[in-house]
Amino acid sequence: MKLSTKGRYGVKAMFDLALNSDEDPIPLKDIASRQEISESYLEQLISGLRKAGLVKSVRGAQGGYLLAKSPDKITVGEVIRTLEGPMAPSECVVEDTQACEKSDYCVTRLVWKKMKDSVNEVMDSITLQDMVDEYSSINKEK
Amino acid sequence: MKLSTKGRYGVKAMFDLALNSDEDPIPLKDIASRQEISESYLEQLISGLRKAGLVKSVRGAQGGYLLAKSPDKITVGEVIRTLEGPMAPSECVVEDTQACEKSDYCVTRLVWKKMKDSVNEVMDSITLQDMVDEYSSINKEK
DNA sequence: GTTAAACCAAGTAAAATAGTCGGAATTGGA
DNA sequence: TCCAATTCCGACTATTTTACTTGGTTTAAC
Numbered sequence: 441m442k443l444s445t446k447g448r449y450g451v452k453a454m455f456d457l458a459l460n461s462d463e464d465p466i467p468l469k470d471i472a473s474r475q476e477i478s479e480s481y482l483e484q485l486i487s488g489l490r491k492a493g494l495v496k497s498v499r500g501a502q503g504g505y506l507l508a509k510s511p512d513k514i515t516v517g518e519v520i521r522t523l524e525g526p527m528a529p530s531e532c533v534v535e536d537t538q539a540c541e542k543s544d545y546c547v548t549r550l551v552w553k554k555m556k557d558s559v560n561e562v563m564d565s566i567t568l569q570d571m572v573d574e575y576s577s578i579n580k581e582k
Numbered sequence: 583m584k585l586s587t588k589g590r591y592g593v594k595a596m597f598d599l600a601l602n603s604d605e606d607p608i609p610l611k612d613i614a615s616r617q618e619i620s621e622s623y624l625e626q627l628i629s630g631l632r633k634a635g636l637v638k639s640v641r642g643a644q645g646g647y648l649l650a651k652s653p654d655k656i657t658v659g660e661v662i663r664t665l666e667g668p669m670a671p672s673e674c675v676v677e678d679t680q681a682c683e684k685s686d687y688c689v690t691r692l693v694w695k696k697m698k699d700s701v702n703e704v705m706d707s708i709t710l711q712d713m714v715d716e717y718s719s720i721n722k723e724k
Numbered sequence: 725g726t727t728a729a730a731c732c733a734a735g736t737a738a739a740a741t742a743g744t745c746g747g748a749a750t751t752g753g754a
Numbered sequence: 755t756c757c758a759a760t761t762c763c764g765a766c767t768a769t770t771t772t773a774c775t776t777g778g779t780t781t782a783a784c
Binding site: 441442443447448451452455516520524527528529530531545547548550551552554555558559561562563566571574575578579 | 673700708
């Protein structure tokens with residue numbers, strides 16, 4: 441049940457964008473080096489985030505990436521689901537998937553459903569802004 | 583974030599044992615055919631469950647498997663963690679693992695921690711007996 | 725002593741993961 | 755006008771994990 445690097449790096453990158461955002465776009469190179477992620481790999485991931493409408497890009501020199509919405513409007517859940525797909529422990533609880541023919545009376549399915557709902561609820565309750573706030577409150581104590 | 587077949591089959595097998603348990607041990611063949619799982623694969627999984635003390639085995643003819651504890655003392659969480667390992671989205675929140683050197687001020691780590699705790703809480707709150715009860719309540723309506 | 729079962733270790737094909745690589749298109753600034 | 759910095763894109767690849775299978779040994783009931 442480990443998350444793959446896609447989800448983990450994706451959240452880190454988005455957090456980095458939220459933390460370092462001003463007006464100017466942030467080049468991928470900066471994010472990659474700050475977060476210690478391979479730049480060319482991160483490129484793939486951020487491409488997905490862009491297609492999902494979570495970040496905007498500015499091409500050419502002095503270009504880079506920006507959050508497409510304000511950090512309090514972007515949840516960890518959106519980021520992770522974009523990169524990892526639906527957080528379903530089993531195929532049979534992926535939305536808009538044909539559940540198996542036993543699903544009406546399948547008890548294990550109810551278990552997977554509860555797990556899925558629980559994870560999504562937590563993920564969707566955390567915004568990038570929450571992470572930024574938490575970061576500030578940890579670091580002001582120094 | 584899908585569960586592997588280990589966890590999924592494991593829960594099914596344990597549920598099957600809880601549902602069909604009387605005094606006699608239940609041969610793996612029966613569980614495998616009822617749950618539509620490859621018998622030789624399930625053998626591996628149940629071996630892990632036995633070593634973890636969740637099932638008991640009786641060897642020889644008329645042998646099979648039994649729950650090691652009563653179904654209300656076995657949680658889905660125990661079963662899944664036995665077969666899948668700790669349900670940690672990231673290495674850095676696996677208990678008794680060295681967290682990385684940034685863990686003191688790492689905000690993403692807090693996110694993984696929340697996800698982990700949430701999943702474990704749900705899993706640990708469901709016992710095999712709960713599943714059996716749910717099964718009966720679904721099926722008595724027919 | 726035959727049969728039904730658990731037990732064990734090793735092997736394996738297919739899929740997923742975690743990247744790399746090479747180049748094309750875009751744009752700001754010298 | 756050209757150069758450098760950057761995004762964008764698609765294909766390739768080594769490694770690891772998954773989901774098994776196979777072939778056998780041991781144990782115990784009848």
